[in-house]
Amino acid sequence: MAGTSANFASVSKPPLRPHQLVLGIGIAFAAITAASGIAAAAFGFHEDTDAAHREVFGNVPGGVKFAFYALTCVLIVYGAWNFAQRTRNWQRGAPDRRSTTASNARRRLHDYRGGVLMQTLLRDPAAGVMHALLYYGFLVLLAVTTTLEINHQLPTAAKFLVGPTYQGFSFVGDLAGAIFLAGAVWAIVRRYAARPYRIRIKSRPEHMVILIVLAALGVTGFVAEAMRIVIDDRPAYEQWSFIGYPLSAAFDGLGNIRGWHQVWWIAHVGCFMAFLVMLPITMLRHMFTSPLNMYLRDRERPKGAMRMVPDLMEADDIETIGVSVVSEFTWKQLLDTDACTMCGRCTAVCPAHATGKPLDPREIVLKTGEIMAATGEHGGVTPPIGADAEITVAADSVFERITHEELWACTTCKACDENCPVNIEILDKILDMRRYLTLMESEFPAELGGAFRGMENNANPWNLNNGERADWADGLDVEVVDADDPFDHEYLYWVGCAGSFDDKNRRVSVATAKLLRRAGVDFAILGPGENCTGDSARRSGNEYLFQMLAAENIAALNGMGVRKIITQCPHCFNTLRNEYPQYGGNWEVIHHAQFLEQLVADGRLDLSEARLDERVVYHDSCYLGRHNDVYLAPRNVIGSLGGVEIVEAPRNGTKGMCCGAGGARMWMEETIGTKVNDERSRELLDTGADRIATACPFCFIMIDDGVKGHGVEDDEVKVADISIHLIDALEAADD
Numbered sequence: 137m138a139g140t141s142a143n144f145a146s147v148s149k150p151p152l153r154p155h156q157l158v159l160g161i162g163i164a165f166a167a168i169t170a171a172s173g174i175a176a177a178a179f180g181f182h183e184d185t186d187a188a189h190r191e192v193f194g195n196v197p198g199g200v201k202f203a204f205y206a207l208t209c210v211l212i213v214y215g216a217w218n219f220a221q222r223t224r225n226w227q228r229g230a231p232d233r234r235s236t237t238a239s240n241a242r243r244r245l246h247d248y249r250g251g252v253l254m255q256t257l258l259r260d261p262a263a264g265v266m267h268a269l270l271y272y273g274f275l276v277l278l279a280v281t282t283t284l285e286i287n288h289q290l291p292t293a294a295k296f297l298v299g300p301t302y303q304g305f306s307f308v309g310d311l312a313g314a315i316f317l318a319g320a321v322w323a324i325v326r327r328y329a330a331r332p333y334r335i336r337i338k339s340r341p342e343h344m345v346i347l348i349v350l351a352a353l354g355v356t357g358f359v360a361e362a363m364r365i366v367i368d369d370r371p372a373y374e375q376w377s378f379i380g381y382p383l384s385a386a387f388d389g390l391g392n393i394r395g396w397h398q399v400w401w402i403a404h405v406g407c408f409m410a411f412l413v414m415l416p417i418t419m420l421r422h423m424f425t426s427p428l429n430m431y432l433r434d435r436e437r438p439k440g441a442m443r444m445v446p447d448l449m450e451a452d453d454i455e456t457i458g459v460s461v462v463s464e465f466t467w468k469q470l471l472d473t474d475a476c477t478m479c480g481r482c483t484a485v486c487p488a489h490a491t492g493k494p495l496d497p498r499e500i501v502l503k504t505g506e507i508m509a510a511t512g513e514h515g516g517v518t519p520p521i522g523a524d525a526e527i528t529v530a531a532d533s534v535f536e537r538i539t540h541e542e543l544w545a546c547t548t549c550k551a552c553d554e555n556c557p558v559n560i561e562i563l564d565k566i567l568d569m570r571r572y573l574t575l576m577e578s579e580f581p582a583e584l585g586g587a588f589r590g591m592e593n594n595a596n597p598w599n600l601n602n603g604e605r606a607d608w609a610d611g612l613d614v615e616v617v618d619a620d621d622p623f624d625h626e627y628l629y630w631v632g633c634a635g636s637f638d639d640k641n642r643r644v645s646v647a648t649a650k651l652l653r654r655a656g657v658d659f660a661i662l663g664p665g666e667n668c669t670g671d672s673a674r675r676s677g678n679e680y681l682f683q684m685l686a687a688e689n690i691a692a693l694n695g696m697g698v699r700k701i702i703t704q705c706p707h708c709f710n711t712l713r714n715e716y717p718q719y720g721g722n723w724e725v726i727h728h729a730q731f732l733e734q735l736v737a738d739g740r741l742d743l744s745e746a747r748l749d750e751r752v753v754y755h756d757s758c759y760l761g762r763h764n765d766v767y768l769a770p771r772n773v774i775g776s777l778g779g780v781e782i783v784e785a786p787r788n789g790t791k792g793m794c795c796g797a798g799g800a801r802m803w804m805e806e807t808i809g810t811k812v813n814d815e816r817s818r819e820l821l822d823t824g825a826d827r828i829a830t831a832c833p834f835c836f837i838m839i840d841d842g843v844k845g846h847g848v849e850d851d852e853v854k855v856a857d858i859s860i861h862l863i864d865a866l867e868a869a870d871d
Contacts, residue, residue: 162216492809817842
């Protein structure tokens with residue numbers, strides 16, 4: 137995992153360490169601020185003009201101005217020191233290569249631009265618009281203040297904020313202030329009146345303090361502006377300050393207006409100073425850490441692939457696998473903990489949390505940060521927002537705060553990662569900790585033992601005779617190629633364990649084979665030569681078993697000369713396509729939903745006479761959707777049938793709810809809370825659909841069981857893979 141470009145932890149120390157760079161930048165900004173104050177005092181440039189203008193620091197005593205610049209410099213250095221300490225904590229992590237090649241930089245900038253434009257945030261319009269008002273309002277106000285300071289330093293002849301330019305500038309400043317204040321008020325109402333669940337369960341007193349300071353910053357700014365306008369005798373050109381000017385009428389004639397102006401100006405500056413104090417030690421720090429985190433998103437590893445570990449069958453110097461202490465996380469995983477805004481979007485979409493399990497993805501991130509902060513060697517830093525002050529951490533073991541039950545409740549659906557607005561990689565942390573528990577401590581749910589034995593002894597988690605893999609194809613004229621023979625067909629149809637051994641999914645294999653035959657596709661299967669890809673082994677932490685299965689499969693497929701593979705299982709699809717390349721397996725892999733879509737589009741699969749006059753709801757497979765961004769292909773396949781009305785469940789696409797079987801949960805008992813498949817099945821049934829379509833064998837099993845658990849049989853609502861729905865319509869048309 138060692139890297140080069142953006143690698144905080146490496147063997148050879150660079151001349152300037154990241155924390156030193158952060159502190160240096162802070163000191164540089166403080167020096168610029170100090171120089172600005174000194175220059176203003178030394179040169180004494182004033183706005184001596186009759187044109188529209190603003191006198192910066194008008195009516196502000198010299199001592200107060202000095203205190204403003206001095207305190208600002210101190211707080212900038214204070215903030216930089218705090219951020220440097222946090223950066224030092226990230227450096228405790230293991231190396232993680234985040235390449236800065238030109239192509240990766242372009243993709244990272246695309247992610248960063250998406251974050252700046254709030255594309256993920258706006259998936260929740262109420263929260264997204266609120267945050268956008270605060271964010272963009274603040275940025276423009278910062279630009280306005282900076283521009284005023286620059287103009288303040290220039291000789292009278294060089295000043296540019298005069299006349300019409302100043303009037304337009306005043307309008308923009310008031311507009312930005314109004315937007316910012318509206319966002320702050322909206323945030324207060326949302327957090328303490330609307331109180332959505334994901335925010336309600338994690339609100340802290342500090343959040344109210346932050347919001348009050350932000351709102352006060354806006355209010356005091358407008359009041360101070362209005363009083364300044366009164367002091368200037370309310371000149372007509374200030375009407376462009378469309379909030380400050382009308383407000384100034386309320387203070388016109390007020391006694392001791394200069395004294396009151398100084399009070400409100402100092403109050404405004406006090407709010408700004410409070411903001412600087414809170415910036416590095418509260419949730420406000422995400423203003424810096426979140427953009428950095430978005431830019432450093434992993435752009436080399438496919439979304440669906442786990443972090444690679446060394447070849448365990450070859451290496452003999454590996455002391456530990458997975459993560460049990462802070463230093464075994466990568467520096468990027470530690471940065472994640474400081475980038476978290478605690479928005480709870482991951483909590484809101486987690487199927488385990490929604491059904492009463494102990495897992496909350498947000499807590500995984502925050503607890504990791506608590507341990508990192510509490511055990512730092514370079515002085516304490518504030519823990520992530522939301523940490524309980526009374527919590528003490530005795531050692532840097534992650535299991536001081538994170539329980540085994542939390543980790544094993546995860547279905548690896550990736551909804552948390554997909555919906556995180558700042559690209560935090562939560563799933564990696566869970567899977568790395570599972571690796572440690574399984575391989576180093578043998579701490580895994582007892583039910584997994586049977587699946588492990590099955591994969592090790594019979595190359596399938598059902599632990600059935602692998603020689604029966606091709607039994608489903610009896611009588612179908614499907615060629616079975618021996619794994620020792622050359623493969624001279626265009627496509628290998630990789631059936632998978634479920635398609636070979638599970639009764640429900642054998643019907644999917646039959647339907648898919650029939651469809652391929654109808655389309656004239658040249659394909660064959662391996663039968664007993666096919667082994668489990670090892671997805672369940674890897675997601676449950678058994679990296680050694682995964683690598684053993686992967687090595688056998690890669691050797692067989694490469695030796696046969698296989699070039700193209702069709703799968704019906706998204707877990708096989710993801711493993712073959714995204715993870716086997718880590719160990720030398722590189723083929724063109726396509727899921728049967730994508731392939732069927734191509735066959736229909738190319739006219740090779742004629743559906744002109746096929747009809748299915750029913751309402752169909754498609755259940756998104758996590759490993760096809762969020763792990764591989766395939767959302768439309770299954771819908772297009774079903775939608776190509778005549779008479780079909782496609783309806784959607786409330787949770788679909790990137791926010792689709794898991795069936796509950798991913799992450800090796802297929803092989804574990806679900807004893808806490810509501811069963812995930814029951815919850816999802818109820819949601820699908822509530823759409824009023826006549827058929828439920830799946831594109832994953834695990835989803836087929838779980839949703840079918842869930843529907844029947846609700847007392848609904850096949851003659852009422854039929855649950856089946858898209859291939860079965862397709863062949864039903866085609867064979868009905870043939871009759």
